[in-house]
Amino acid sequence: ELKVEQNPLFLSMQEGKNYTIYCNYSTTSDRLYWYRQDPGKSLESLFVLLSNGAVKQEGRLMASLDTKARLSTLHITAAVHDLSATYFCAVGSGGSNYKLTFGKGTLLTVNP
Amino acid sequence: DAGITQSPRYKITETGRQVTLMCHQTWSHSYMFWYRQDLGHGLRLIYYSAAADITDKGEVPDGYVVSRSKTENFPLTLESATRSQTSVYFCASSGTGVEQYFGPGTRLTVT
Numbered sequence: 001e002l003k004v005e006q007n008p009l010f011l012s013m014q015e016g017k018n019y020t021i022y023c024n025y026s027t028t029s030d031r032l033y034w035y036r037q038d039p040g041k042s043l044e045s046l047f048v049l050l051s052n053g054a055v056k057q058e059g060r061l062m063a064s065l066d067t068k069a070r071l072s073t074l075h076i077t078a079a080v081h082d083l084s085a086t087y088f089c090a091v092g093s094g095g096s097n098y099k100l101t102f103g104k105g106t107l108l109t110v111n112p
Numbered sequence: 113d114a115g116i117t118q119s120p121r122y123k124i125t126e127t128g129r130q131v132t133l134m135c136h137q138t139w140s141h142s143y144m145f146w147y148r149q150d151l152g153h154g155l156r157l158i159y160y161s162a163a164a165d166i167t168d169k170g171e172v173p174d175g176y177v178v179s180r181s182k183t184e185n186f187p188l189t190l191e192s193a194t195r196s197q198t199s200v201y202f203c204a205s206s207g208t209g210v211e212q213y214f215g216p217g218t219r220l221t222v223t
Binding site for chain 2: 004031033041042043045048050088090098099100101102103104105
């Protein structure tokens, strides 16, 4: 059974600081997703990582994937208040990797 | 409007009643999914469908039934609702199975 662990689950940080969210998973997969969810809203796709060593960046967020270590990171650079949200990683499994198993999410609060 | 929609957006029902949550997408995506989101659990896959008339169980299928007679629709039925099925339900669709696009969600309360 695929297990996906995110840490930390709660993150409070100051504007301008850097931090990293970690996503570990238990079985082989080369498909890793990061989503953002604002309170009461749906999920917004941030990144899809499809191969070992994949790195993607959008604004102040950068995601990477190490399939050998079964680890993905979401790095936040110079945080701003607008980044406050819950961030989920999800790992693809099944024959075509389209069955997603989600981590429990990281609630990020960026304080002025 | 094009996209993925869910109805109703909010539903309150009583224990033991049957309730159906609707999901409709206008992209003609082959893949469709139902998830539930509960505090402390993230999202968990209930059922998925790779094409019309093809469905399969996900992580937490007990108590739920799905059908997919048309590509664009993927209804989720709770045959006899229980309080443990109080949750937010998200439908998603995907054309290739890679990128999943999520609907706005249905907040279901079972009293």
